[in-house]
Amino acid sequence: xxxxxxxxxxxxxxxxxxxxxxxxxxxxxxxxxxxxxxxxxxxxxxxxxxxxxxxxxxxxxxxxxxxxxxxxxxxxxxxxxxxxxxxxxxxxxxxxxxxxxxxxxxxxxxxxxxxxxxxxxx
Amino acid sequence: xxxxxxxxxxxxxxxxxxxxxxxxxxxxxxxxxxxxxxxxxxxxxxxxxxxxxxxxxxxxxxxxxxxxxxxxxxxxxxxxxxxxxxxxxxxxxxxxxxxxxxxxxxxxxxx
Numbered sequence: 001x002x003x004x005x006x007x008x009x010x011x012x013x014x015x016x017x018x019x020x021x022x023x024x025x026x027x028x029x030x031x032x033x034x035x036x037x038x039x040x041x042x043x044x045x046x047x048x049x050x051x052x053x054x055x056x057x058x059x060x061x062x063x064x065x066x067x068x069x070x071x072x073x074x075x076x077x078x079x080x081x082x083x084x085x086x087x088x089x090x091x092x093x094x095x096x097x098x099x100x101x102x103x104x105x106x107x108x109x110x111x112x113x114x115x116x117x118x119x120x121x122x
Numbered sequence: 123x124x125x126x127x128x129x130x131x132x133x134x135x136x137x138x139x140x141x142x143x144x145x146x147x148x149x150x151x152x153x154x155x156x157x158x159x160x161x162x163x164x165x166x167x168x169x170x171x172x173x174x175x176x177x178x179x180x181x182x183x184x185x186x187x188x189x190x191x192x193x194x195x196x197x198x199x200x201x202x203x204x205x206x207x208x209x210x211x212x213x214x215x216x217x218x219x220x221x222x223x224x225x226x227x228x229x230x231x232x233x
Contacts, residue, residue: 036222038167045124045210045224045225045226045227046159046167046210046212046224046227047224048212048221048222048223048224051222059219059220059221061221061222062218062219062221095166095167100172102155102172102173103154103155103173105154105155105214105216105220106214106220106222107154107155107157107172107173107214108157108169108172108173108212109157109159109167109169109212110168110169110172110178111168111169112166112167112168113166114165114166115166
């Protein structure tokens, strides 16, 4: 079955760029679907960051768009997140997930990775 | 402030039926389908209901979803202790270039 695994630094300094990678196994990204990033600050709710198609087409959360870049590497079957100029407010568990398109829109996330905690602190 | 509004908490006793509401607007729930996620303590969210009322394989039929106008509901019947979790609704929002919006989450306690 499809499995996703996030990886990247657990600690990032303020004003620097957060970089995470999501490795996909059990399914070839090139075969289709969108692939997304979602985050969850400690003790808070979920926030969608953005999603990418294997062709490179992207959708971003308007509130984060100016700082976010999502890219895909089909040769490695993985996709990545870069979030620039981070502050303490970007401290969160970051999840990657397959993002299913249906009924004319990007729709549900399934499955999800286990998540990785990124702390922004000097 | 989440775009979709959920009650912060809900509770029930084993065997009871509980419902969790999710209120939105014409640009999200009113024009697109709703999905629900269950997040057990310390774990990643898991898809529970998709396309308003569809259950993924493996999700018990005790869980059901519905949508009417700009609101949606998740119902859990025959409540079990293992249902204690956070539940989130989500939908696509057609405003601007479009985005996924989530509810703030409802913490379900099984008494």
